[in-house]
Amino acid sequence: MNPLWVSVCITTVLVCITGYYAWEIRKSRLESIRPIFYLKTGMYSIGGGMHALYLKNMGKVARDINIDIETSNNEKKSFFVPALDLGQEIDLQVNFQQIRENNGFVDVKLKFKDGYNRNLADRLHVDFKRLSKEKREITFQSSPIERHLKGMRNSLEKIERKLS
Numbered sequence: 480m481n482p483l484w485v486s487v488c489i490t491t492v493l494v495c496i497t498g499y500y501a502w503e504i505r506k507s508r509l510e511s512i513r514p515i516f517y518l519k520t521g522m523y524s525i526g527g528g529m530h531a532l533y534l535k536n537m538g539k540v541a542r543d544i545n546i547d548i549e550t551s552n553n554e555k556k557s558f559f560v561p562a563l564d565l566g567q568e569i570d571l572q573v574n575f576q577q578i579r580e581n582n583g584f585v586d587v588k589l590k591f592k593d594g595y596n597r598n599l600a601d602r603l604h605v606d607f608k609r610l611s612k613e614k615r616e617i618t619f620q621s622s623p624i625e626r627h628l629k630g631m632r633n634s635l636e637k638i639e640r641k642l643s
């Protein structure tokens with residue numbers, strides 16, 4: 480075989496491999512700036528009541544967020560949020576406890592932009608009827624910040640008692 484053709488074949492293979500790696504790196508970079516949304520319960524009462532539902536972003540910044548909420552209580556709400564950064568959350572203002580007691584559902588549809596100005600969408604859904612059939616409960620959620628604040632409060636109360 481002619482050495483020129485061997486080098487052409489090897490160069491072609493190397494170009495293909497380089498192109499594949501560039502494509503994979505681009506995919507990885509685009510995923511790394513994607514906002515990551517999830518639903519979080521809150522405002523607990525004695526006896527296990529959960530009275531609030533929050534939408535929280537645990538990824539990169541999301542901009543121009545359109546939020547459409549539909550519940551089994553025939554509630555339909557639409558919100559616009561200019562931006563949500565890492566760790567920020569909003570109250571979805573739904574009667575979460577009543578939905579839970581009635582084995583209903585909450586459907587949250589999101590349309591937003593990421594750091595590259597790409598139009599993205601996400602959907603978060605909680606179906607209590609299905610959870611009830613599977614005999615699953617929603618557990619209490621807390622954040623490390625809340626635990627640290629409670630610990631700080633307890634420490635300050637101890638100091639205050641010692642000083643008084």
